[in-house]
Amino acid sequence: MSQELSVFMQQLFNALTISGVYALVALGITVIFGLTGIVKFSIGELLTLGAFLTFAFWEGGTTFFLAVPLAAIAVGGFSLLLERGAFRFTLDQPINGFIVSLGLILVLQNLIIEIWGVGFKAPIRPFTQVWEVGGVSMPVQRWFVVWVAVVIIGLLFMVLRYTKYGRAMRACAEDRDAAALMGIPVALVIAGTFALGGALAATAGGLLASLFAIQPFLGSQYLLKGFAVALVGGLGNVEGAVIAAVLVGLTETMGSGYLATEWRDAYTFGLLIAILLVRPRGLFPARGRLQETLQ
Amino acid sequence: MVAVLTIEGLAKSFAGVRALDGVDVEVHEGEILGLVGPNGSGKTTLFNCVTGFVRPTAGTVLWKGRNITQLAPDQIARLGVVRTFQQKMVFPRATVRENVEMAWRGKRGGDTGQQFKSCDDLLDFLGLAHLKDRLATDIPFGSARNLGLGLALAANPRLLLLDEPAGGLNQDEGQELADLISKIKELGITVWVIEHDMPFIMSLCERIIVLHVGKRIAEGRPAEVANDPNVISVFLGEKFAKDSAT
């Protein structure tokens, strides 16, 4: 391979890993939005919580491969509690749900600081090998993250498409009242979706804990990127979120790799503005009554 | 009779589904025109196209000879074509009087000849004067419906498009509304009304247009339309469909 090509492949690989993480966060945001119209900003903090729980389980002797699902389940359950305790009262006023999530950012972030302190935690590295192929360094850990993300996204598609829950969820997203008339337990579906969104974010967090050093303020950065991805893909659109995650990951990586790095955030947000101006509801707008009234 | 609003070959598709399919309508100055049709026949879409909320796929809308097809809703409204909505018809977190003030265009647009001297004048006309300091969310449904109508009137219309104004009203309230609409007509405002309630529209309108799956299937005086075999089959069909569904 020529050097240019191998560098390009390296950057492609770099973009892939980060896209996987963005996709998971964006999916968490998008499923909740698609169903309830609530933009749940506190999902960034659920990501941080997932990362720290993974770390805590791992420190307690659990293997990393078990720690991540455990953290995801725990955060999913926690997210369910939040929905029952707070968000369900805001379903008719999505902006209030958004504000509740802002308040929860403060609560969760500082709860994490109270429990784990303000310091950082070094990354957990179940795989330390690095594959070298044609001048491209590919840490196995990164491949692992990519594949886990791909598998989870695949599973999510299957669940949404082929299971009863998935169909119920899509029906609720399309028209909540009609779904209720058809006998779908709307409240249960919404609660379940909050759990799912939380679990997705926590998984992203757990995976991040294996790539990077984590600290209590980890969430905001990924929240913003995840949110940008969800918007570019079309809020509420699951397929769109995945495609947009790759797009944003590529923009960021190639922008940093080939252009002036300090303007990286300007590239991402410039892309976001450009896309939303041409297509105000994202590249792949979600259908459904809710989306039409909200956007 | 002068046609103030002329609709020619209006068509609109949503994701391949034809909601309107080449509709022609003339609205004459000073009349009360009815628009009826079963659910999903495209009535509200037609209103949306006329008032600029939805861009038609084909066709033109002429207001007093001027092509308004591509204009924005607010531009159309300022020309005197004002509509009401079936739902969310008022500004909820404002008092009744503030609602009217928000919509008030009396002091502008000289030649259109505002029929009401002031907001209070209009509230009296609507019979809402006693509620004027209440928040719009707090007033009874029937009053809110009247207020919705009042907002449109405050915007100084020449043509008023009413989208199912009698929906959800009981018979007495319906009668009051019909009286109010007649009074509006007497002010020199042309009215075009969508309605589901046949007795209501039969008694109110001079002329009726019937839509079915995006096409105009009948037009004429209420009595003529009521006896049109096409119309009967469409409405009976819908009735049967409804019965079997429940």
Next chain:
Amino acid sequence: MIKRLRVWWIVGVLLTALLVGAACTSDDDVDDDGEDATATSAPTNGEAATATPFTGTILTPEDVLRKDGTATKEVEIEWGWMFELSGPPQIQIFATVTGDGVLFAVQEINDAGGFQIGDTIYTIKLLEHDTESDPNKTIGITRQLIVDDEVNVIWGPASFGEAEATVITQAEQVLHLCACQDRGLTSLSSVEKAAGESHWAFQTLPLVSRFFLQGALNVKEDHPEYERVAIICIDSEIGRSICELYEESYSAAGFEIVGVKVFPPGTSDYTPLLTNLKQQNPDILLNFDDPTAQLNILGQALDMNVASSYNTSLPPDIVQAAFGDRLEGKEVTAGGIPRQATVPTSEAAAAYFERYAEFSGGELPLASFVSLLSYDFVYMLVAAMQQAGTVEDTTAIADALETIHYAGAAEDDIYFNEQHFSVIGSDGCIVRFEQPIECSHDAPVRD
């Protein structure tokens, strides 16, 4: 002498500045410092020629605390103390420890019965304030300390609102000691420019540019085969300045700078930049950001095999724990000023850390070595007051403080240079695969 890369670091306190974006400065300042360093630092070991070598006495803690029994009065004086006890963790950790150094020293002085000037024994009361890392609150606290409490000494803050506070203290001629940022990069210089002088401000943090050149020269000596240097810094005022200092210092030492990258704050994935830099085949990778970022940069650079030698300001034990066998065939220089708490390189420092651990309830707090950036200076200020014979005349005290030399825990001979920068040395350690951490101390490069 231990073979190691001596790339000196202003650890935490400089790091804190990243988030603040530092204070007003112009590029000239940085250039000046760079040239300064080049001009005054001979490529010998540490000691550069000085215009006026110091020949007087170096005071000790005992000198400061000595009482002759003639005192007849006891007076408690009040000093202002404001640090970022809460707020962003990167600031809070270092600010708390810096503030701790002052608290600890004051407690020691009071426990020893205070200090004597003439016929009076003075004890010190610190008026403690949490600035909450909020510049607005820092301004309010500074105003209150000066106007309401009428203090003439203020310690802190470490970073947030430091420039704003300095403007006020200097206008009011209040002694202001802060372990702020590099003099060339901070408010102090901008205050000087604005108000003509900042006579009453003293910076307890030594000049970083001196270390850089010395470090670069040592690397060249230890590893003549290394030629190419890549640099990666955070996009903030401090970050950019550090990058420039690196460039100047390593160019001056005969290295070729093959790539410089600046990244936005909040980055975790550095692989795109590292990929780019790796194309240039660097031997050495220098970086600058907060500890979390350094851990990420180091880990990803090791994965990608960007260079043979890396530097970090992380404590060496953390580096060893975090990277272990990934260090095979590589070396990481880890360092900080003034003394590594994990491997103290002098008896005075070791004794200090023992006492300090006791003071903090048995265990050394995170980044405890940063407390040495304030601890010794409390004694020095007291010495200056004794020399000036006053606790009130701030100009006389400032004049005295300019001449004090002191043997403390951080260094055997600490003093403030003409620009009111503290002059102390630093520790550097080297972490290698399956070898014990080696640390040693370097005396400061003198003016």
Next chain:
Amino acid sequence: MVAVSRSFAGTLLRQYPPADILTIRLPLAILLALPLLAPMLLPSTRLLSLAITAAIFLIVANGLHIVFGYTGQLSLAHTTLWGVGAYTAALLAIHYGWPTAALIPAAGISAAIAAVAIGIPAFRTAGFSFAIITFAFAEILRTVAINWRDLTNGGAGLMLRTPPTSIGPIEFETIRHLDNFYYLTLAFAYLSLAGVFLIRQSRLGRTFIAIRENESLARSLGINVYLHKLIAFGLSGFFAGVAGVFLLYNNQKIEPGPLSPFSAFFTIQFLLMILIGGRFSMLGPTIGAVIAVFAPEVIRPLIGLTPLGDLSTARIQIIFGSTLVLTVLFAPNGVAGQAKERYGALAAALQKFRERQGGAAPPGAAAGG
């Protein structure tokens, strides 16, 4: 001042007709006049400094209120506009030596222009898309402030070399004689309050609220929604820009760091102020700004007395966040909304009592304006 407070009372009277003049006008007038006595009442310079901060925040919050509270548009670029005002003032003061009296309108106008420039593309979208586009612009502006080093001096920011000491004939100083600076800031805080009040009373304000309440309906009634959103955004930018001058004077510097107007922290902080204060009330942002600045001062020592003892910032933040969540769930209209409801209930009870006494309705009861 009197006229303003009287009109406030008038508005409240109109909304709650059975109100007694004495029970509403007097307390309101006292409340509004209270800040005038702050230099005498506040026990320390630190608290007076906080009062200055509160006054600056209040101007910013009132600006945000026009676009978020009145027009219902969730702008996440508002505090950035505050920063734009401060940068404009700093550049004009440092390079051209403009006096304060000229800086204030210049900063306001430049921030308003920036707002309109952002608004022209951003208002092509609505809802959360609008919010995130404004956020994206804010991030880009922050990146520019850090990286356009020739203009902005990069991350170090701009510093006033000689602190300002007068505006026209009024002299002020920010160190030893804070009173005058406080009154100057307070005057502009009152002006901003009068501004939001006058806007609310005008046709323009009613149009903004119509847009917030029901955008489609507003359009159907002939309101040019896009134009009015731009006007609201521009006005809010003007307020923020003016506040930028006071921020610059108080801090004597402006930089794009993490606790500067360019930070997401402040963006959220100001939204919270308005929400806690009451997003549907004219006094909401004022109440919110005062609470945001002074509540920690009250809460900390109070909690210090309880078994919880000395609270870490983390715990304070947890309490603050929980309060916000509970506010939204149980009092979505904020403090001002709650107060109005309570007062409305009280006034109604009073009215009933009077009617039973056989008295006629008190004056003002039928005073519709």
